[in-house]
Amino acid sequence: MDYMKEYERWLGNEKLDEESRKELESIKDNKEEIQDRFYQELSFGTAGLRGKLGAGTNRMNSYVVARATNALAKVISSYGEDFKKKGIAIAYDCRICSDEFSKMSALIMASYGIKAYLFDSLRPTPELSFAVRYYGCASGINITASHNPKEYNGYKVYWQEGSQIKDDIADKVLAEINKMDIFDLPSVISEKEALDKGLLVYINKEVDEAYYEKVLSLSMRDDSEVNKDVKIVYTPLNGAGNIAVRTVLDRKGFKNVYVVKEQENPDGTFPTIKYPNPEDTKAFEYSEKLAKEKNADILIATDPDSDRLAVEVVHKGEIISLNGNQTGVLLINYILNSLKDKNLIPKNPAIIKSIVTGDMGTAIAKSFGVEMISVLTGFKNICALPNDWDKTGEKTYxxxxxxxxxxxxxxFVRDKDAVSSALLLAEMAGYYKKQGKTLIDVLNELFEQYGYYSENTISVVLEGLEGQQRIARMMKEIRNIYPKQIGNASVSEITDYEKQEKTDLLSNKTEKIDIEKTNAIRFLYDDGCWYTLRPSGTEPKxxxxxxxxxxxxxxxxxxxxEIEKTVLDVLYTIE
Incomplete structure (x- = not known):
């Protein structure tokens, strides 16, 4: 794309709103900024759209969102009138422009004769997935940039099962996007006309209550087994989780829930933190102060759209952070032990994880006779399996x-669900507290039983066109210059997900793997340690x-x- 030519096309178009025009005129002498905004179209894929807010083809704005929504409407319509009549559910989070983009998307859908069920205020992402299934919709849209910094927004698309779209649908939407001129889109009906025609319906507490009921049904233990006096500090990080998480905890009887006041109410500027990602322990700064005041047992933080959740545990007076793998294995152990105690482990049980998630959960699942299945990253891939099992009955999720x-x-939700997870974590903490244990005590017991697993995820951020190109070079060249030996361990197996093949270096045999193609590569060493490299699908890293x-x-x-230093030393040599 000729970025300067596209920049001038935008500036010269009479349909460009005045605010965007002024924004673009203000950067007329900044060639680097013009290039970043116009060197490419903001990519649409299985993760939908995600980017910085602003005017330009490589930005999130009303023009880019409108074009994507028109394209999605055409794809829905292509499946026939009966499918189209199912309608679409639309939600949004706390971010800047989220409410504006969601209403615009609803009215565009209504203009195609597709009934739009629009939440009347912000909601957690899992509730959007639930709403798609509740209403039997054809599709869903969620306006959110998840845990990205405040400068970002995004656009996630769901299909009729309530899970995010995969390549088959994403490719069709992208094909329609590519046919459209961003400044020459169909006219849109008014909100009044959409309401009068029954093509716009605002979702209220009916869906909330149905969702809360399902979440509460996930409780694994009787009240008598759980210490409900467990003290919980919770922060929604100024996002969409506040009402839902507090409601289910309260209804389950957890009354000692202390909310971080500075991060309680929705605010897309995220005034207390630069990066609203609960994976980053900096997000717990305010929670930790409150935890010390209240003598808390656990600290829970949900991200801005409340699909992801992080936990810290107070253990012997010290606040200890759990990573995603550790929280996952604690939940697996708690769920499977609870099912086993009640003789409720189902027939053909299966747990699903991503290819970049650790192996400790696999060891625990195996000890209960439960299969662990690995899929590509993203809950669209995790939830694709229960979508299939609904039809085949092959396994039980x-x-x-x-x-x-x-x-x-x-x-009942086909995506990540921080609301359900928060309920189970609170219950788990109360269950073990009744036994005189913290979650750290339980984790240490699991290490003693299954082995000492450690993990780390390192993100190398490389922004802009040059960064994108360097990431591509890194992924290409590491396949040839990877460290053959780290310490006393040698590479024994390479799984190249782009080639869809696994090579055993000891026998020099290569076999095809039954997994979708993606740009990722895994190196396994003969001591059982391994690492995987892949470019992020949503961020420049x-x-x-x-x-x-x-x-x-x-x-x-x-x-x-040792692995971190060795691999990064090689990676950084790739310019």
Missing amino acids: VFGYEESIGYNPGV IKLYIYTKAKTMQESKNLLK
Whole structure:
């Protein structure tokens, strides 16, 4: 794309609103900024759209969102009138322009004769997935940028099962986008006309109550088994989780829930933190102060759209952070033990994780006779399996999770669900508190039983066109110059997900793997340690996932540091 030519086209178009025109005129002498805004179209894929807010083809704005929504409407319509009549559910989070983009999307859908069910205020992402299933919709839209910084917004698309779209649908939407001129889109009916025609319906407490009922049904233990006096500090990080999380905890009888006041109410500027990602322990700064005041047992933070959740535990007076793998294995162990105690482990049970999630959960699941299945990253891939099992009955979904603090313990939502996860974590903390244990005590018991697993995820941020190109070079060249040996361990197996093949270096045999193609590569060493590299699908970064296992935690952590240094040293040589 000729970025300067596209910049001038935008400036010269009479349909460009005045605010956007002034914004673009203000950068007329900043060639680098013009290039960043116009060197490409903001990419649409299975994650929908995500980018910085602002005018330009590589930005989130009303023009880009409107074109994507028109394209989605055409794809829905292509499946016939009966499918079209199912309608679409639309939600949004606390971010800047989220409410504006969601209403615009609803009216565009209504203009195509597609009934839009629009939430009357912000809601958690899992409730959007639930609403798609509740109303039997054809599709869903959620306006959110999840945990990205405040400068970002995004656009997620769901299909009729309530899970995010995969390549088959995303490719059709993209094909329609590519046919459209961003300044030459069909006219849109008014809100009044849409309401009068029954093509716009505002969703209120009916869906909330149905969702809360399902969340509460996930409780694993009787009240008599759980210490409800457990003290919980909770922060929604100024996002969409506040009402839903507090409601289900209260209804389950957890009365000692202390909310961080500075982060309680929705605010898309995220005034207390630069990066509203609960994976980053900096997001817990205010929570930790409150935890010390209240003598709390656990601290829970949900991200701005409340699909992801992080946990810290007070153990012997110290606040200890759990990573996504650790929280996942605690939930797996709690769920499976609870089901086993009640003789309720189902027939053909399965847990699903991503290819970059650790192996400790697999060991625990195996001890209960539960299969662990690995899929590509993203809950669209995790939830694709229960979508299939609904039809085939082949397996029974028990739990799904990712190392990136995403968990789903139920089948009524087909995405990450921080609301359900918060309920189970509170219950789990209360259950073990009644036994005189913290979650750290339980985690240490699991390490003793299954081995000492350590993990780390490193993100190398490389922004702009040059950054994008360097990430591509890194992914290409690491396949040839990877470290053959780290410490005393040698590479024994390479799984190249782009080539869809696995090579055993000891026997020099290569076999095809039954998994969708993606740009990721995994290196397994003969001591059982491994790492995977892949570019992020939503942010300008390359991600390195490292996993180790040893006989002691110190040995496991030492291996982690050694792999990190060795791999990054090689990676940084790729300019």
